[in-house]
Structure formats: C-alpha cells, structure tokens
Amino acid sequence: MSFKLKDGLTWVGKIDWELRTFHGEEYSTHKGTSYNSYLIQDEKTVLLDTVWLPFAREFVENLEREIPLPKIDAIIITHGEIDHSGALPELMKRIPETPIYCTSNAVKSLKGQFHQEWNFKVVKTGDKLNIGSKEFIFVEAPMLHWPDTMFAYLTGDNILFSSDAFGQHYASALMYNDLVDQGELYQECTKYYANILTPLSKFVDKKIKEVVGLNLPVDMICSSHGVIWRDNPLQIVTQYAKWAQDYQENQVTIIYDTMWNGTRRMAEEIAQGIKLADDKVVVKLFNSAKSDKNDIISEVFKSRAILLGSPTVYKGVLSSVAGIMEEIKGLDFKNKKAAAFGAYGWSGEGVKVLSERLKDSGFIVVNDGLRGLWNPDEQAIDNCRKFGKEFITII
Structure with a gap:
C-alpha cells in the first residue's frame, strides 16, 4: 500500500x-x-x-x-x-x-x-x-x-x-x-x-x-x-x-484491587464522598487487576490527585496494585497529591505500605490513609464518605 x-x-x-x-x-x-x-x-x-x-x-x-x-x-x-x-x-x-x-x-x-x-x-x-x-x-x-x-x-x-x-x-x-x-x-x-x-x-x-x-x-x-x-x-x-508542564485536569483517579469486595466498596463510597463535596470534579475508578494498565496511567496523567487502595495481604498488598505502582513510579509524575485506603482482617499494614509507595513515586501524600476492618458496615461506609469529602477539600 x-x-x-x-x-x-x-x-x-x-x-x-x-x-x-x-x-x-x-x-x-x-x-x-x-x-x-x-x-x-x-x-x-x-x-x-x-x-x-x-x-x-x-x-x-x-x-x-x-x-x-x-x-x-x-x-x-x-x-x-x-x-x-x-x-x-x-x-x-x-x-x-x-x-x-x-x-x-x-x-x-x-x-x-x-x-x-x-x-x-x-x-x-x-x-x-x-x-x-x-x-x-x-x-x-x-x-x-x-x-x-x-x-x-x-x-x-x-x-x-x-x-x-x-x-x-x-x-x-x-x-x-x-x-x-x-x-x-x-x-x-x-x-x-x-x-x-x-x-x-x-x-x-x-x-x-x-x-x-x-x-x-x-x-x-x-x-x-x-x-x-x-x-x-x-x-x-x-x-x-x-x-510537558506537569499537566493535570480537575480529576481524581481511584485505583484499587479487592479480595472479597471490602476494598471495592470503600473505593466506591470514597468516590461518593468526593462527588458530594464537589460535583464538578471528575472521578474515575479502576480495578487494577481488571483494567488496562496503560489506560489507568493515562488517567493518572490527567489527574491532580489519586487514591490507591488494596486489602492487606500478609503485611503487604495485592500484586496488581504493586505492579501498577511500579509502572507509575518510573514515569516520575510531578505535583500530584494522593492518599491510600484498604480493608483488612488481621494486621492491616497495607495502607501504610501503599502510602510509602506513593511517596517513593513522587506523590504528595496528604494524610495517613483510611483502613476498614473486614466488610464495611454502615459506620465504615460513613467514614469512607467523610474521607472522600475531606480529601477533595485538601487537594
């Protein structure tokens, strides 16, 4: 041709x-x-x-x-x-x-x-x-x-x-x-x-x-x-x-993986809290185990902040979340804020692990994150929404 x-x-x-x-x-x-x-x-x-x-x-x-x-x-x-x-x-x-x-x-x-x-x-x-x-x-x-x-x-x-x-x-x-x-x-x-x-x-x-x-x-x-x-x-x-100028739009991207849907529910309720506080911000959610990693990175590129979630797995996090963060770290994003969240049933170190990975990847981590014990009850759901509301006010 x-x-x-x-x-x-x-x-x-x-x-x-x-x-x-x-x-x-x-x-x-x-x-x-x-x-x-x-x-x-x-x-x-x-x-x-x-x-x-x-x-x-x-x-x-x-x-x-x-x-x-x-x-x-x-x-x-x-x-x-x-x-x-x-x-x-x-x-x-x-x-x-x-x-x-x-x-x-x-x-x-x-x-x-x-x-x-x-x-x-x-x-x-x-x-x-x-x-x-x-x-x-x-x-x-x-x-x-x-x-x-x-x-x-x-x-x-x-x-x-x-x-x-x-x-x-x-x-x-x-x-x-x-x-x-x-x-x-x-x-x-x-x-x-x-x-x-x-x-x-x-x-x-x-x-x-x-x-x-x-x-x-x-x-x-x-x-x-x-x-x-x-x-x-x-x-x-x-x-x-x-x-080339540390680009960002009025967007928050939530990246998570989940085991028994506790972390997924947290992600969705945090997103709801963000939208209740600011209905103009674009919020997008991605399960890192089910979504294309390059598509996720494209959304991170456009975002002014991200939220990263995983349940705790043997004092660590799920592999898909760790993998996408390895990709993101190499891209050296600038001037983007972040926080971590996740469900746990035993010891609950996952949120701390995620916060450290975010810091190592150049993100400005704005708080200590949010942990949820087991499957979220009504109080935990309310905490997630409050977390989302507070997050959007400080980014």
Whole structure:
C-alpha cells in the first residue's frame, strides 16, 4: 500500500490493524498502529524511515513497485528503534552502498541491533541534505524518546518529519488528522505522551522551544506512527507544550484491587464522598487487576490527585496494585497529591505500605490513609464518605 500525500511525497509505510501490544507486552494498542515511512522525490530520491521487522519483506516489495530500488539516493533514519529501522537489513541487501543519514547515537543503535557496517552518514543539528529544489535540515532530538532521535525538516514543502514525537498508536485508512474521530485521536495522543514521554517532559519542553525558535513554517507534521497532521498541524505541538508542564485536569483517579469486595466498596463510597463535596470534579475508578494498565496511567496523567487502595495481604498488598505502582513510579509524575485506603482482617499494614509507595513515586501524600476492618458496615461506609469529602477539600 502507498498513499500520495502531495507531489513528490508518498507514504510507503504499513498500517498494522492487528497490533495489540507494543514494546513487548508493555504498551496496549487497542486501535493498532502504523509504521510511517516516506518516499521523497526531487532531483534526488530519499527514503525516510522503514517499518517494523515482521513486515520487512512486504515493505521492500511494495517499495519496489513505487521506484526501482537503485534509484534511492539516500535513506534517513530518524530513530534506530526496530519499528523504524526493522526493514533495513532486507532493503540493504538490495542497495548495500546507499548512504544512511542518522545521528551518531543512531549508528550505535543500528550497529548494535543489526551488526552491519553500512554506509552511515552522521548528522547533527543544523546539517543539511540537498535533494535538488529542496533540502532536509536535521535537528537532533535526544530523549524524544531515545538518545538517537532526530527530526528532519523539508524546505519548500515545509514538512516536519518528527519521528515518534507528536505520533500515536492509531490505525486508520483516513491518514489525516482532520479526517479521523477527534476524540479517538486525542485519546491516543494523550495515552502515548502519558505512558512514554512523561518522564522526559523537560526534554520535550526544551526541544519544542528550540524548534519554535527556528521560526520555520510548518504546513505538515509527519510522525512515525498514526495520522499525519495537516490541518493546523501545530495544534499538537501546543498540546505537547501543555503536557510537558506537569499537566493535570480537575480529576481524581481511584485505583484499587479487592479480595472479597471490602476494598471495592470503600473505593466506591470514597468516590461518593468526593462527588458530594464537589460535583464538578471528575472521578474515575479502576480495578487494577481488571483494567488496562496503560489506560489507568493515562488517567493518572490527567489527574491532580489519586487514591490507591488494596486489602492487606500478609503485611503487604495485592500484586496488581504493586505492579501498577511500579509502572507509575518510573514515569516520575510531578505535583500530584494522593492518599491510600484498604480493608483488612488481621494486621492491616497495607495502607501504610501503599502510602510509602506513593511517596517513593513522587506523590504528595496528604494524610495517613483510611483502613476498614473486614466488610464495611454502615459506620465504615460513613467514614469512607467523610474521607472522600475531606480529601477533595485538601487537594
């Protein structure tokens, strides 16, 4: 499959409708993804990025239908991760001397993965590649989201090829941002930023300011996954700038797991207390054993506070709660408040354990939490509602 974006620019990537997990099993892709590769034809012909390894042969065969492979004068790899570079070994068998333009860190990455001595051309910020009436300007973008990442700007057409930045895991035959469902699009963009880029926000902020400071006109943003931004393309750049500033909305997310429904009932009654005190705040509840972890993290990203609940299990907590907190800790959220709760029948250490995990994960823990003995009775239910009311007043 190929798709002409404009004269001299053709999308030659792969839409992966079936993908349901990415980065191994770490990232859920409910709506599939795309691996965006672009063929740019001027006096010289350039291929920008390839596709994931399982589609390598299909990619090369389809590319050859577009152009005789020896006519490709240069290859640009914006990022060495295998979903961008996976088809290189298959392609380079056919055109082994074709130069590959990438950062020095990308050379290390590509050699480390494929163990090949290809014709690498190392570029850095400000370097250019003239292709005739236009030229590529390279901008290093380390830690968006690998050390080897770079952007490539095409003059004349005013296109920013942004690698993983501004992308999303979203399969659509419609291709463009203005044609797809806007709610779905921004949901996937938020999920991508929350789960992958949150701990790198300071790099995002710095790079956005640098790119904006170049004062380059941008008519289109072509990222490596998902749709192409052609309608008001800088809207996603503006959104990234907001997300990079310790983003939060008027939302409280309650994450819990339960054994015999005591902790579940506590979660629901605490939520009720929050809503009684403030009917404008958004409250969302997730059982961490039954909900997708990346979806939960997306909601934590949007929240100004979270509540974490588990029954006590042998002086600890249930594994799904411990697991989601390990994920959350690595994302290094800032300026979010939190508290813990949970039912118990024996010794009741679970709430203290959760409070410590919240502190270790960078949350501002606002109280000592709430413990409930066995299955909540009417008094315990009242205590949960009071706890919710008090929590929303102090966050």
